[in-house]
Amino acid sequence: VSERVDVVVLGAGPAGEHALGILLEAGLRCAVVERELIGGECAYWACMPSKTLVRPPEVRGEARAAAGVGDPALSWPGVRDYRDVITRHWDDGKQIDEYVAQGVNVVKDAGRLDGPGRVRAGDEVIETDRVIIGTGSDAAIPPIEGLAESGYWTNREATALKEIPASAVVIGGGPVGVELGQFMARFGTKVTIVQGGPRLLEREDPALSDLLAGALRKDGITLHLGRQATRVARDGDVRVVTLDDGSEVRGEELIVASGRRARGRDAGLETIGVELDAHGAIPIDERCRVRGADNVWAIGDVTGVAMFTHVGKYQARVATADMRGRPAKADYRAVPRVVFTQPEIAAVGLTEAAARDQGIDAVGVTVDLAEEISRPVTYEENPRGCLSLIADRGKGTLAGAWACAPLAGEWIHWAVLAIRAELPLDVLADTIPQFPTYCEGYIAALRKLAAA
Numbered sequence: 001v002s003e004r005v006d007v008v009v010l011g012a013g014p015a016g017e018h019a020l021g022i023l024l025e026a027g028l029r030c031a032v033v034e035r036e037l038i039g040g041e042c043a044y045w046a047c048m049p050s051k052t053l054v055r056p057p058e059v060r061g062e063a064r065a066a067a068g069v070g071d072p073a074l075s076w077p078g079v080r081d082y083r084d085v086i087t088r089h090w091d092d093g094k095q096i097d098e099y100v101a102q103g104v105n106v107v108k109d110a111g112r113l114d115g116p117g118r119v120r121a122g123d124e125v126i127e128t129d130r131v132i133i134g135t136g137s138d139a140a141i142p143p144i145e146g147l148a149e150s151g152y153w154t155n156r157e158a159t160a161l162k163e164i165p166a167s168a169v170v171i172g173g174g175p176v177g178v179e180l181g182q183f184m185a186r187f188g189t190k191v192t193i194v195q196g197g198p199r200l201l202e203r204e205d206p207a208l209s210d211l212l213a214g215a216l217r218k219d220g221i222t223l224h225l226g227r228q229a230t231r232v233a234r235d236g237d238v239r240v241v242t243l244d245d246g247s248e249v250r251g252e253e254l255i256v257a258s259g260r261r262a263r264g265r266d267a268g269l270e271t272i273g274v275e276l277d278a279h280g281a282i283p284i285d286e287r288c289r290v291r292g293a294d295n296v297w298a299i300g301d302v303t304g305v306a307m308f309t310h311v312g313k314y315q316a317r318v319a320t321a322d323m324r325g326r327p328a329k330a331d332y333r334a335v336p337r338v339v340f341t342q343p344e345i346a347a348v349g350l351t352e353a354a355a356r357d358q359g360i361d362a363v364g365v366t367v368d369l370a371e372e373i374s375r376p377v378t379y380e381e382n383p384r385g386c387l388s389l390i391a392d393r394g395k396g397t398l399a400g401a402w403a404c405a406p407l408a409g410e411w412i413h414w415a416v417l418a419i420r421a422e423l424p425l426d427v428l429a430d431t432i433p434q435f436p437t438y439c440e441g442y443i444a445a446l447r448k449l450a451a452a
């Protein structure tokens with residue numbers, strides 16, 4: 001049994017690491033148990049490599065869109081080498097050293113709860129007052145005949161790729177599938193995306209799905225929407241995917257990007273009498289306490305609340321506040337959702353349809369930014385972009401917003417703040433955005449909303 005600690009952090013993805021940082025600042029004695037790499041999926045196989053990979057082709061796209069700029073060359077070795085720097089060459093030695101220097105007991109092994117107040121990792125048993133579980137999620141693998149035998153990539157192989165494949169079939173038209181698909185297409189891969197649902201980004205407004213589908217087709221991507229993959233086979237080096245209408249699509253690589261599954265099952269919850277939900281997620285309350293347990297919190301993807309790094313980090317702030325006796329209540333009404341394609345897509349809060357389903361007296365307006373404001377024409381030669389606002393007429397506040405335009409992932413935060421703070425629409429309309437910026441789109445949309 002190792003020295004007793006105040007808190008064990010089980011799983012050191014972005015959620016666990018954020019919690020650990022706060023607890024160390026507060027002077028608590030901590031242990032961290034991590035079975036793979038400190039930094040988790042996000043740092044090595046998800047957000048960080050994917051955003052690093054999409055950026056150079058985006059710059060080229062921007063250069064092509066700006067007047068009078070030549071066509072910059074893209075060098076895959078240069079992009080790949082920089083991706084390897086950003087993913088620390090998949091080595092967490094420096095992170096371990098830094099935590100050890102701060103007095104953290106770092107255990108590199110798979111860990112699990114071993115009854116109340118105990119975490120077991122390999123041969124080590126750590127006794128602790130409190131536990132935070134942040135064991136993340138895995139790629140969900142759909143039950144398609146022949147898939148396992150034929151071999152496939154998940155986000156792991158796709159974000160760590162060494163060479164650009166000549167062709168690839170992507171199963172899944174959510175954020176991961178479209179970002180990876182567009183990146184590969186822009187490096188010359190012949191990409192086919194197969195999406196079971198009738199449209200891309202199914203949780204977003206249908207108008208966004210259409211805008212994105214148009215952009216991806218322009219990049220030369222073939223889309224099969226509303227089509228299920230039913231079988232996979234190999235023809236030499238090529239994967240042949242049969243769709244539910246009997247047609248076939250082919251790719252040198254096959255990428256499965258059809259969602260994530262919370263990784264609750266290995267955390268030993270049964271030793272403290274807690275059952276996982278039907279999706280393998282750990283049930284939590286609004287303070288991120290694990291329901292039915294004392295002194296155990298869960299944060300990040302493993303809670304199944306919203307699988308984003310920023311949500312995991314937010315939950316880390318909520319859980320660590322609660323554990324230190326401070327008021328803590330998670331509020332998920334204003335979670336931004338950005339898809340880092342080009343054009344960039346950003347959304348927050350409810351879509352108009354979801355707001356109506358919740359009984360909200362909702363009204364939505366959409367503005368064409370190139371027509372309404374000046375930034376788009378100074379930004380690119382053939383400007384595009386739109387912003388949609390969804391108002392809650394009963395409360396006089398914003399219920400949701402979405403946008404498809406350059407830098408939308410940055411300026412969506414006007415709406416994030418407005419929704420979170422329940423800012424009255426007239427205060428929002430009485431706010432001064434810098435000229436010429438995309439934020440002026442809010443004023444244009446609010447004027448249209450007032451007239452709606």
Ligand SMILES: Cc1cc2nc3c(=O)[nH]c(=O)nc-3n(C[C@H](O)[C@H](O)[C@H](O)COP(=O)(O)OP(=O)(O)OC[C@H]3O[C@@H](n4cnc5c(N)ncnc54)[C@H](O)[C@@H]3O)c2cc1C
Pocket residue numbers: 010011012013014015016033034035036037038039040041042043045046047048050051109110111112134135136137155159176263266267299300301302307308309310311312
């Ligand atoms: C391709 C891709 C791109 C993405 N891009 C974005 C993005 O741009 N922005 C965004 O917000 N989100 C993005 N996401 C989602 C984001 O990666 C996750 O929401 C985030 O990584 C969740 O953080 P986490 O700490 O909960 O879990 P993880 O990052 O999954 O980390 C969990 C850690 O726990 C460890 N662990 C698991 N079980 C055990 C155990 N029993 N014992 C010890 N350790 C254990 C794991 O090894 C891992 O290190 C993306 C996802 C993918 C797949």
